[in-house]
Amino acid sequence: MSEKQRIAVGEGVGSGANGKETIELPVVEVLTGRGFVTGKSGSGKSNTASVVVEELLEAGYPVLIVDTDGEYYGLKEEYELLHAGADEECDIQIGPEHAEKVATLALEQNVPTILDVSGYLDEAAADELLRETARHLFAKEKKLKKPFLLVVEEVHEYIPEGGGMDETGRMLIKIGKRGRKHGLGIVGISQRPADVKKDFITQANWLVWHRLTWDNDTKVVGRIVGTEYGERVAELDAGEAFLQTDWTEGDVRRVRFKRKRTFDAGATPGLDDFERPELKSVSDTLVDDLQTITESQQREADRVAELERRLERKDDRIDELERELESARDVSAAARQMAAALSEETEVPPSQATLPEATMDDELDRLRSENTALEAESEELRRRLEERGEEATNAHERETEPGPRPENSGDPTVDVSSESDDHARQREDPEEGYDDAAAIAAEIEAASRRSLCSEEQTWAVIETLAETGGATAAEVEDRVRAPVQWVWTLLMELRGCSCVERTSDGVYSLSPAARDLVLESADPLTP
Numbered sequence: 337m338s339e340k341q342r343i344a345v346g347e348g349v350g351s352g353a354n355g356k357e358t359i360e361l362p363v364v365e366v367l368t369g370r371g372f373v374t375g376k377s378g379s380g381k382s383n384t385a386s387v388v389v390e391e392l393l394e395a396g397y398p399v400l401i402v403d404t405d406g407e408y409y410g411l412k413e414e415y416e417l418l419h420a421g422a423d424e425e426c427d428i429q430i431g432p433e434h435a436e437k438v439a440t441l442a443l444e445q446n447v448p449t450i451l452d453v454s455g456y457l458d459e460a461a462a463d464e465l466l467r468e469t470a471r472h473l474f475a476k477e478k479k480l481k482k483p484f485l486l487v488v489e490e491v492h493e494y495i496p497e498g499g500g501m502d503e504t505g506r507m508l509i510k511i512g513k514r515g516r517k518h519g520l521g522i523v524g525i526s527q528r529p530a531d532v533k534k535d536f537i538t539q540a541n542w543l544v545w546h547r548l549t550w551d552n553d554t555k556v557v558g559r560i561v562g563t564e565y566g567e568r569v570a571e572l573d574a575g576e577a578f579l580q581t582d583w584t585e586g587d588v589r590r591v592r593f594k595r596k597r598t599f600d601a602g603a604t605p606g607l608d609d610f611e612r613p614e615l616k617s618v619s620d621t622l623v624d625d626l627q628t629i630t631e632s633q634q635r636e637a638d639r640v641a642e643l644e645r646r647l648e649r650k651d652d653r654i655d656e657l658e659r660e661l662e663s664a665r666d667v668s669a670a671a672r673q674m675a676a677a678l679s680e681e682t683e684v685p686p687s688q689a690t691l692p693e694a695t696m697d698d699e700l701d702r703l704r705s706e707n708t709a710l711e712a713e714s715e716e717l718r719r720r721l722e723e724r725g726e727e728a729t730n731a732h733e734r735e736t737e738p739g740p741r742p743e744n745s746g747d748p749t750v751d752v753s754s755e756s757d758d759h760a761r762q763r764e765d766p767e768e769g770y771d772d773a774a775a776i777a778a779e780i781e782a783a784s785r786r787s788l789c790s791e792e793q794t795w796a797v798i799e800t801l802a803e804t805g806g807a808t809a810a811e812v813e814d815r816v817r818a819p820v821q822w823v824w825t826l827l828m829e830l831r832g833c834s835c836v837e838r839t840s841d842g843v844y845s846l847s848p849a850a851r852d853l854v855l856e857s858a859d860p861l862t863p
Contacts, residue, residue: 347594373543403421418623444480470507497532546576788818796815800812808842
């Protein structure tokens with residue numbers, strides 16, 4: 337591209353040296369610089385932007401236009417542009433997931449593009465689409481360093497003077513400040529300069545001021561261009577403007593911009609019949625590339641929906657498992673009562689008296705095994721649900737430091753909220769005398785009370801497991817002076833408070849914490 341290449345946009349107005357002079361803009365300054373075009377509705381600002389775009393397209397330079405009102409599709413009357421947005425009239429319906437591909441087509445494949453954000457019902461989606469497209473343009477230009485122009489209509493909506501600027505606005509400001517050195521230019525268009533962040537306007541190296549009448553807006557002209565122009569800007573005719581450029585020596589020029597050649601889709605509707613011109617179609621290959629992304633996104637959405645349905649079924653299964661667990665515990669309690677009745681030689685109902693002792697042991701073992709299996713499945717399902725939930729909310733929690741997870745939060749049968757206030761206080765203040773040994777001893781004592789064993793028998797069971805490193809219920813009974821049914825009830829209670837562990841082949845052993853307690857204390861029940 338020649339540094340001296342220029343595009344003609346209008347002619348000078350007046351009787352002076354600028355009168356009837358052809359007004360030209362240097363292409364390299366327009367493509368890589370920062371521009372600002374303003375004027376009240378009907379003053380010609382959008383026509384001026386369209387003229388600049390037409391001349392760039394005529395010279396073979398692609399641009400990307402952010403169209404907030406759906407008024408630029410008329411360019412397709414003469415030029416092949418990709419019209420992408422949310423409306424059915426667009427060449428392709430896109431979303432934020434297409435942003436990188438749109439930037440690639442426009443910048444790397446020289447496809448002039450209209451990013452039409454006027455049809456999105458979800459403003460957040462439109463905002464994200466623009467932000468991500470601009471971000472990818474900026475990132476790619478850092479490597480390509482290719483002259484390219486981003487045109488943004490209604491720029492005050494993204495970079496307002498009054499504050500409240502979001503990530504999209506900050507991205508546009510970044511392009512305005514740093515894009516030039518990479519070759520990425522930007523033009524902002526607005527009918528209310530008083531509402532546009534002044535940092536953006538003052539950094540512009542070419543500005544077009546069409547007619548403005550509101551005091552706040554004319555004051556902006558007076559501060560930036562000069563008092564004289566602030567007073568005269570309200571007198572400009574439609575299509576006329578004050579042109580202010582960094583590359584021109586001398587006074588600000590009064591210019592009459594020429595009319596755009598293509599269909600004016602932004603004209604105010606009148607009583608005449610509206611007839612849309614025949615528009616040039618874009619390559620099917622380009623549309624197919626974007627459609628592939630859409631189809632992939634749909635497949636992902638379908639997959640998510642299927643996973644959510646499966647997770648819902650898993651939720652139902654968890655509820656069912658928990659009901660079964662509760663039922664199994666009730667059966668275990670009944671079995672303990674039966675064992676107590678048998679051991680005390682009390683009268684037992686006929687339906688229970690016929691149950692042999694060995695059969696009862698087998699039943700208790702079977703119930704305990706079922707409980708273990710059910711708890712394992714329930715825990716696994718809960719883990720998967722938690723992982724899925726963490727993936728779904730991770731983007732929204734990046735700035736929030738998660739608190740420490742409760743030690744027993746993975747066990748659905750443990751209520752960590754039930755810890756006493758004394759224990760909580762003692763954990764915060766170690767000088768209160770709380771230690772792990774006392775806590776474990778309390779758990780063992782509680783398990784002893786819930787079982788059929790006495791405290792002396794409970795200690796004997798604990799000591800046996802510590803000495804042997806692991807034993808079956810029958811082996812424990814051989815060394816403890818208690819009926820096997822009583823031993824069973826104690827072992828089940830100790831498992832419930834995580835003091836005892838059980839392998840799949842029926843071997844019971846102390847948990848590491850409980851084992852340490854036995855080694856360090858003569859009697860765990862008297863901390």
